[in-house]
Amino acid sequence: MTTAIEISGVHKHFGSLHALRGLDLTIEQGEFFALLGPNGAGKSTLISLLAGLLRPDQGYLRVLGHDVVRDYRLARRSLGVVPQEIVYDPFFTVRETLLIQSGYYGLRHNDAWINTLLERLDLSDKADVNMRALSGGMKRRVLVAQALVHRPEVIVLDEPTAGVDVELRQTLWAFIQNLNSQGHTIVLTTHYLEEAQEFCQRIAMLKQGQIVALDTTQNLLASFERRELRLALDSAGLPESLRPLLRRSIGSTHILDLPSLGCLEEILGIIRQSGAQIEDLSLVEPDLEDIFVSIMSEQASV
Secondary structure, three states: OOOOEEEEEEEEEEOOEEEEEEEEEEEOOOOEEEEEOOOOOOHHHHHHHHOOOOOOOEEEEEEOOEEOOOOHHHHHHOEEEEOOOOOOOOOOEHHHHHHHHHHHOOOOOOHHHHHHHHHHOOOHHHOOOEHHHOOHHHHHHHHHHHHHOOOOOEEEEEOOOOOOOHHHHHHHHHHHHHHHHOOOEEEEEOOOHHHHHHHOOEEEEEEOOEEEEEEEHHHHHHHOOOEEEEEEEOOOOOOHHHHHHEEEEEOOEEEEEEOOOOHHHHHHHHHHHHOOOEEEEEEEOOOHHHHHHHHHHHHHHO
16 A cells, blocks of 8 residues: 655755754554644644645655655645645635635536535535634634645644634544544644544654654553652641652642552552551543653753
């Protein structure tokens, strides 16, 4: 099977800035894939290269086997990009905007699919409204519809839920999950790491134009052993011997670093021996944000 996205040895410079540094990445068809990184990591540059808005200085990028430079027509036909910035033509209605977008791909009589997009993105009642009159959230829905109007097999979502309400998030993710279940490849960049953790099967983390972590979401979560133990104690307080594990205290609740589950019994034994009484206890598992912060911190110290 042809890979959805193949990136090999890609470098990109902007003057003295080396934005991408020999990037290698393969995304298989049907994956729901996250591309994460801090601002300036190279995510937007990579998306612009895939979309043909920029050209690599070295290396190549392919979408469904089509080189984005030499075979750009088929590469762009295979790709739909929802941009981070809200850009629109203020002179057209929502339906006209989608009809014009269809024309860019040589599509005629695309009304049935446009109607489907309008319905699935809850835009049907806005179809004949001028783009200027839409709220920011509604404009973002139109951007999603524009990216999907030619039914691309590979869909890139660049911060699709930035600054939008809960209703749009739910509508969008239900639609995107449905597309993924039908075999569409989804590539997501987001600063809402809980979205990546919930929806994405694999994750790549970028920093300074390089991939610093690449694995399944499950493996990344499993690799991070540090947990938090939250203890609410009576007036006896936290035993002095546990102070090195203390991350912070909020009133009578003490949050401890738990290096491993094997340490839990030892900690509880120390508390029992001290005479303190446990009024409440909870174990907090690490999430993707914890792992992201840890990996980025490790890279900063290298």
